[in-house]
Amino acid sequence: MNPEIYAALDQLEKERGIPKDYMLEKISDALKNAYSKNKVGYTENVTVELNDGVLRMYAQKEVVEDVMLPATEINIEAARKIDKHVQLGDLINVDVDTKNFGRIAAQTAKQVIIQGIREAERGKVFDNFSSKEHEILTGTVLRIDPNTRDMIVRIGSGAVSTGALGNSERTDALLSGSEQVKSEVYTEGNLIRVYVVEVRRSNRGPQVIVSRTHPGLVKRLFELEVPEIESGLVEVKSIAREAGSRTKIAVCATEENIDPVGACVGPRGGRVGAVVEELHGEKMDIVVWSEDLAQFVASALSPADVVSVTMIPGQKACRVIVPDDQLSLAIGKEGQNARLAARLTGCKIDIKPQSMEDQLEPIVAPAEREEPAAAEAPEASEEPVTAEQESAADAAEEPAGQQA
Numbered sequence: 001m002n003p004e005i006y007a008a009l010d011q012l013e014k015e016r017g018i019p020k021d022y023m024l025e026k027i028s029d030a031l032k033n034a035y036s037k038n039k040v041g042y043t044e045n046v047t048v049e050l051n052d053g054v055l056r057m058y059a060q061k062e063v064v065e066d067v068m069l070p071a072t073e074i075n076i077e078a079a080r081k082i083d084k085h086v087q088l089g090d091l092i093n094v095d096v097d098t099k100n101f102g103r104i105a106a107q108t109a110k111q112v113i114i115q116g117i118r119e120a121e122r123g124k125v126f127d128n129f130s131s132k133e134h135e136i137l138t139g140t141v142l143r144i145d146p147n148t149r150d151m152i153v154r155i156g157s158g159a160v161s162t163g164a165l166g167n168s169e170r171t172d173a174l175l176s177g178s179e180q181v182k183s184e185v186y187t188e189g190n191l192i193r194v195y196v197v198e199v200r201r202s203n204r205g206p207q208v209i210v211s212r213t214h215p216g217l218v219k220r221l222f223e224l225e226v227p228e229i230e231s232g233l234v235e236v237k238s239i240a241r242e243a244g245s246r247t248k249i250a251v252c253a254t255e256e257n258i259d260p261v262g263a264c265v266g267p268r269g270g271r272v273g274a275v276v277e278e279l280h281g282e283k284m285d286i287v288v289w290s291e292d293l294a295q296f297v298a299s300a301l302s303p304a305d306v307v308s309v310t311m312i313p314g315q316k317a318c319r320v321i322v323p324d325d326q327l328s329l330a331i332g333k334e335g336q337n338a339r340l341a342a343r344l345t346g347c348k349i350d351i352k353p354q355s356m357e358d359q360l361e362p363i364v365a366p367a368e369r370e371e372p373a374a375a376e377a378p379e380a381s382e383e384p385v386t387a388e389q390e391s392a393a394d395a396a397e398e399p400a401g402q403q404a
Helices: 003-016 020-038 076-082 103-130 215-225 227-231 260-265 267-278 293-300 324-331 333-345 354-359 387-400
Strands: 046-051 054-064 073-075 091-095 136-144 151-156 170-175 191-200 207-211 234-242 246-253 283-288 308-311 317-322 348-353
Touching: 003 020, 020 046, 020 054, 020 103, 054 076, 073 076, 076 091, 103 151, 103 191, 136 215, 151 191, 151 207, 170 191, 191 215, 215 227, 215 234, 215 246, 215 267, 227 234, 227 260, 234 260, 234 333, 246 260, 246 293, 246 333, 260 267, 260 283, 267 283, 283 293, 293 308, 293 317, 293 333, 317 324, 317 354, 324 333, 324 348, 333 348, 348 354
Parallel strands: 054 073, 170 207, 246 283, 317 348
Antiparallel strands: 046 054, 054 091, 136 151, 136 191, 151 170, 191 207, 234 246, 308 317
16 A cells, blocks of 8 residues: 555544544445446455555455456466466455556545545544533534524534634534524624533434523533532532523532532622523522422522412422412512422422412312312412512512522
């Protein structure tokens, strides 16, 4: 083999991370394909050996008197020029001169090698980015579809620079319109931090799906800002998010004498403030997770005060009593606070004002009921929320954007 080819393979391995052995295998396949073009598709008896920079390609043929199949047979006189001791019926290795390959065969070999490089690069990209699933990466907005708002984002090492790097170090990811926060506006060339949801294989190479709305983005941001979460002293148990508006996150300490909420808020609110800034002002409620579901529900309805939480036997549902002046705050604007609390806890929540407590039917086990309980939740009081209550909820939520 030409020494320049080996040097090129060494450079390919160094710059793009494509193993030399892999490319040598592809070159072997390319030579067999080229031979196939010359010999009417017959390659079963062809072998390519690559040893210490020396390439040898040969066809194993049977020694015969009269050649009927040139691809698999050789005349005894020609065979004895290779090995003078050969006899009729013996098998002999006949060197193949690759210089005799025609233009079409050579072009075929070239395409096989190019395809091998592409497949290797795609495999490298997939391996690199599949290990980055559920991580946050910084990228550059390349293109925005004006109709669907879908974005193509260049992510990975060197994604924000113009340096010459291997293609396996970066790739283009899809940030679909449904995975974007409606209130966020980007233009081509902007830097953006995205959460890697999934890496898929496709015929055109790996497809990386990223998001700005996924709850995992909030979790990873807190892990970056809060050392106690990164070290395992504080654990994120659940997250409920309405991207661009509000998020509730439940945390707990794995050791005593650690305040999980305080750790997440940070000195003077610096840690949660950094997360809120990255999410462009999204409100953040941090609550303490509890094994006691009733207590957890009461915490999840923060910033509203809760009088009592009564679990419904046989169901993951409960009735919550709140002070009358806290009803609109517990429900939240357009039911958002109650809705997020239900998602955070996984519990259906029926919220009632304290003034109606005496009028409510007692909660009994399902077997004692004449009719099955309704399965829709979270619910608010049957009394409609007035405009004054709606305004009060909005006003009360303003200082609770970084509630601890």
